[in-house]
Amino acid sequence: MTGPVTRTIARVAPLFFVATTALLVAPLYPWLGDSIEPRVLGLPWSLVYVLLVIVVNAVALTGLYMARVVDAREDEGDGGGHG
Amino acid sequence: MGSALIFGYLGFALVLGIWAGRRGSGGSDDFITGERSFGPVLMYFVMGAMVFSAYALLGTPQRVMVKGSDAFYALAYGAVAFVPIFFFGARVRRIGAREGLVTQAEFFGARFASRRLTAIMGLASLLACVPYIVIQFKGAGIVMQQVLGWDPVLGAAVVYAVVTLYVMFGGMRGVGWTNVLQGVVMLAVVWWLGLEIPQQLFGGVGPMFDRVIAERPEYLTLPGPAPGTSDAQWSAEVLLSILGFTMWPQVFMKCFTARSARLVQHSAVVYPTFLLFLVPLFFLGYAALLLPGAPKDERVLLWLVGHPSLAGGELMTACFSLAVLAASMSTGDALLHGGSSIFVRDVLIKGAGLQLSERVQTWTLRITVVVLGVLGLWMMSLAGRWSLVDLLLLAYAVPVQFLTITLLGLYWRRANGVAAVGGLCAGLGLVIALFAASKLAPTVYAAINPWDLQIGVLGLVVNLAVMVALSLATPPMAKSHLQRFEL
Numbered sequence: 001m002t003g004p005v006t007r008t009i010a011r012v013a014p015l016f017f018v019a020t021t022a023l024l025v026a027p028l029y030p031w032l033g034d035s036i037e038p039r040v041l042g043l044p045w046s047l048v049y050v051l052l053v054i055v056v057n058a059v060a061l062t063g064l065y066m067a068r069v070v071d072a073r074e075d076e077g078d079g080g081g082h083g
Numbered sequence: 084m085g086s087a088l089i090f091g092y093l094g095f096a097l098v099l100g101i102w103a104g105r106r107g108s109g110g111s112d113d114f115i116t117g118e119r120s121f122g123p124v125l126m127y128f129v130m131g132a133m134v135f136s137a138y139a140l141l142g143t144p145q146r147v148m149v150k151g152s153d154a155f156y157a158l159a160y161g162a163v164a165f166v167p168i169f170f171f172g173a174r175v176r177r178i179g180a181r182e183g184l185v186t187q188a189e190f191f192g193a194r195f196a197s198r199r200l201t202a203i204m205g206l207a208s209l210l211a212c213v214p215y216i217v218i219q220f221k222g223a224g225i226v227m228q229q230v231l232g233w234d235p236v237l238g239a240a241v242v243y244a245v246v247t248l249y250v251m252f253g254g255m256r257g258v259g260w261t262n263v264l265q266g267v268v269m270l271a272v273v274w275w276l277g278l279e280i281p282q283q284l285f286g287g288v289g290p291m292f293d294r295v296i297a298e299r300p301e302y303l304t305l306p307g308p309a310p311g312t313s314d315a316q317w318s319a320e321v322l323l324s325i326l327g328f329t330m331w332p333q334v335f336m337k338c339f340t341a342r343s344a345r346l347v348q349h350s351a352v353v354y355p356t357f358l359l360f361l362v363p364l365f366f367l368g369y370a371a372l373l374l375p376g377a378p379k380d381e382r383v384l385l386w387l388v389g390h391p392s393l394a395g396g397e398l399m400t401a402c403f404s405l406a407v408l409a410a411s412m413s414t415g416d417a418l419l420h421g422g423s424s425i426f427v428r429d430v431l432i433k434g435a436g437l438q439l440s441e442r443v444q445t446w447t448l449r450i451t452v453v454v455l456g457v458l459g460l461w462m463m464s465l466a467g468r469w470s471l472v473d474l475l476l477l478a479y480a481v482p483v484q485f486l487t488i489t490l491l492g493l494y495w496r497r498a499n500g501v502a503a504v505g506g507l508c509a510g511l512g513l514v515i516a517l518f519a520a521s522k523l524a525p526t527v528y529a530a531i532n533p534w535d536l537q538i539g540v541l542g543l544v545v546n547l548a549v550m551v552a553l554s555l556a557t558p559p560m561a562k563s564h565l566q567r568f569e570l
Contacts, residue, residue, distance in 0.1 A: 017166045021325060024159045025318035034152075034304050036296060042289020044296070044303045046152050047365065054162040058355040061169055065352045071173045072345065 100249025100257035114254035131357030136414035137222020147368025151307030160324035172347035202434025219415035265409035277363020333421035423451035480539030502553035510546025
């Protein structure tokens with residue numbers, strides 16, 4: 001997968017993870033995540049919220065990996081390849 | 084039952100580690116990177132088991148007991164911790180294989196054409212590694228004391244004699260294959276206990292949290308129990324951990340062990356499944372919180388699994404002891420292995436310019452593993468007089484200083500050797516000076532750092548400013564050199 005779309009996704013991807021990091025710190029975490037309710041499967045929201053961010057990041061990383069948009073060049077062999 | 088399981092486990096780990104080491108050529112490249120041959124299963128467990136230490140296993144429930152939901156910070160920073168490796172890991176793997184580089188300091192020494200940089204990074208890495216090694220020893224010592232009644236230093240010595248042997252003779256392959264064993268043990272035991280104990284004591288995880296909400300709701304949100312964690316403290320903890328995590332030499336070095344560049348990215352993709360290992364530890368922390376008389380130190384989980392109201396307590400204690408040993412050994416072996424690799428390759432060969440034959444290099448690596456093990460034991464025996472928490476404060480502040488070199492070195496063509504050395508020295512110098520001031524002259528420290536900001540972050544800001552300024556003020560490196568590093 002190459003071309004302008006790939007390049008755009010590769011450039012935007014770090015910003016996505018900056019955004020999900022922002023979800024985990026002040027002011028967003030205290031505002032959105034730091035509460036007991038709503039509970040999910042009996043767990044408090046403060047824990048579920050962090051788990052959801054992990055899931056979102058994992059899905060995003062999987063998508064980027066499968067789509068081969070971030071530095072997906074294959075190896076050229078140990079020590080014997082070139083640039 | 085406990086002693087038989089522990090000695091059986093140690094024996095099996097020893098045989099497995101040494102057997103794995105015999106699969107390679109036995110040279111120094113084999114010792115340090117396993118000849119860059121690790122597939123997806125080995126990479127998964129090497130990354131996961133290395134990260135989850137005895138500190139995570141014993142310290143996470145303790146943190147719930149003391150600070151409540153502040154303990155979730157480990158999960159929060161873990162959510163992003165491996166993302167940087169996804170972006171730069173493949174490139175590091177490719178360049179490392181092409182240029183024959185096997186350690187983090189060697190990599191950036193080559194990028195910036197500076198042996199001095201390699202030596203400084205190597206020494207700083209060793210400084211950061213030692214307190215972390217001591218913590219792993221402490222975890223092993225606690226288990227051996229609990230199960231066998233041994234003195235913790237003697238217990239740690241026995242466990243780490245096994246680890247030292249399989250790292251010496253198994254090298255990276257020994258570390259990798261034993262990490263598979265240790266990872267499986269940790270995941271299985273922790274998930275089993277994390278679900279079984281709340282089930283037996285409270286009728287399940289949900290009913291347990293009903294009780295926490297009714298009796299100790301302040302433990303489920305920030306700031307938590309007094310004195311509490313402010314939003315700013317929580318954010319600083321999460322951000323500093325994210326920034327520093329992949330800069331730890333033993334983490335960064337794993338980019339060199341993968342069979343391919345894509346596999347490094349794959350490791351970052353699957354890592355969150357290992358991260359979920361922390362969830363049952365939170366459950367266990369909250370279970371202990373609800374029981375009267377629970378200790379608030381790192382022994383809380385061993386106390387919980389031996390609680391008289393639990394059926395099968397002996398089996399639980401034995402299995403949990405194995406999990407702690409696995410956590411301690413899987414991180415301790417990576418640290419001993421990484422520390423010896425750094426000392427020999429970065430400090431002796433690159434820094435001091437020693438010319439060592441392949442055979443001498445391999446044996447020096449092995450002897451350094453023993454020396455680091457003895458040093459760790461010695462420091463553990465002094466732990467009563469030395470505050471481990473204080474040393475860890477310094478240890479965490481050091482690898483963060485490598486962030487500027489990594490990001491600017493990989494992505495900014497203007498960054499050069501003079502700037503890299505200048506920035507790193509400024510950052511490390513400030514961190515060490517502030518640390519010393521905080522211990523020796525607290526009033527001076529309070530005047531310099533009135534908001535008690537993390538010393539690692541302060542060092543990083545100075546480091547970045549110096550590196551950018553010097554890079555712009557001095558000539559860039561040759562284009563032909565930069566091309567070797569995909570710039």
